[in-house]
Amino acid sequence: PPMLTNRHGLGVGCIGGPLYAIGGHDGWSFLNTVERFDPENCVWSYVSSMANVRCSLGVAVLENRIYAVGGRDGAAGLRETESYDPHTNRWSPCAPMQKRRGGVAVTACNGFLFAIGGHESSATNKCTVRHDDGERYDSRCDQWTLITSLNRPKEALAITTVSDKLYIVGGFDGKVLDEVEQYDPELDQWIKCPTLGTKRAGACLIHVPNSIRQSSSSTSSSSSSSHSFSS
Template identity: 35%
Template sequence: MSRLIVIGGYSLQTAQTIEIYNADKQNWVKFGDLNTQKYAFSAVQVKGTIILLGGAYSSGPTNTVESYNLDSGIKKTLRPMTELRKYPHVAVMGDYVYVFGGHNSHSDNIETVERYDPKNDIWTKMPPLPTGRHGCGVVVLNDEIYLVGGWSNNEPLSMVDAFNPTTRTWRKCSSMSVKRMWPGVTAVGGHVYAIGGRKINSHITEKYASVERYDPIIDKWTFVASINLPRFGIAACPFNENILAIGGGDGELVSTVEEYDVVRDVWRVIGPLNVSREITNAIIMP
């Protein structure tokens, strides 16, 4: 039976704790601690093993990569990325892990893209992003990897770009109606969903509850039902043919979890996290 876990977060304290969702009781159970000194990393699952990529230590961004066995708690050091990356954006497609953008040691938005081969522990450079960015959402749909929104040149983005790993080419998709930094992004039923997010104007942060759905066949975004709590830094993932929007921030870290009924177009609040967190990772484990 598949397990949904939440791992990592914006701060060192929240990044330590791993939680697992109990679907029968609709609550979260603390599973353990990572015992790491880094935070703001990305985490994905490859053949039952969690891979932790980039992030930051107190000294700044890192390019370190580790594998983590959820059941044994054993960590192994893997070959590091070629660049330092805080908040890297990561997707798994086929046998490879793709890493897009993020922040470097100068807090610049990174344009570079790398591909990791877990079998051979090798990194390969890929064509760069059309626009260097961080704070975007990334999701795989069909044969492409979509990067949605984000932050670049001191402004939030509505742009959407799709990368084809086979041809190693980028194409531009229709932009969202709303500029969104740190939206929760996932794909269900052949559509991409962008949930919440924020923008910053004149040092004022505006948080969003709105949700947009992208249809790749007609290249169009449409508004659907909004989440109950406006927030950004949501971990979004498919779950039992619905969507979960997990955690986030609304000025403070939140533990709120909401479930979206794709058929009925309705959100409902379900059991909260034990640890409030934003910019975290939701992973479905086999």
């Protein structure tokens, strides 16, 4: 079923089954509202709203909490970070990032959050200031720390974590990009990877673990159904 509110530039996170659609823009205004999708009953319902309206934010799950990071509120890029506890249905403020980051890419890796790239320009500033660096968040001490720089400043990039490494794909630096970079948190080092076949900005990127793919393959192989499956 459709969401209860029209949204673009939203963030999405999943904890234990339910899917959360966070913030965004409805075509008229920036949103702080949040919806949860129950896959068992196939219904959307509202949960507690964030303190900040935000669009083009980054969302990731760390230690059973959903983090909403950065974004923009129509006036400027945001530093603010909030975390959501699904058990109490409450948002709590976290330490702000060191830089304002709209169009930021966020993922969790090795017990930390990583916020990469983005921009800090206000709506009235015709010169967009994009970032070529990222920040790491440690929830144990509620602190953001800058990490080493990317190949170039960029926003609207896609990100995921695979085998304890970060991968960022595409993005926008004034033009749409086909670049792919890998980050090793242990070495604090970025390396270039083979480029995309198609330039992409604002893309989605997801890692499907081998265990899920293998399970799906086994199920389809043992089934007597005549349906065909493709990866």
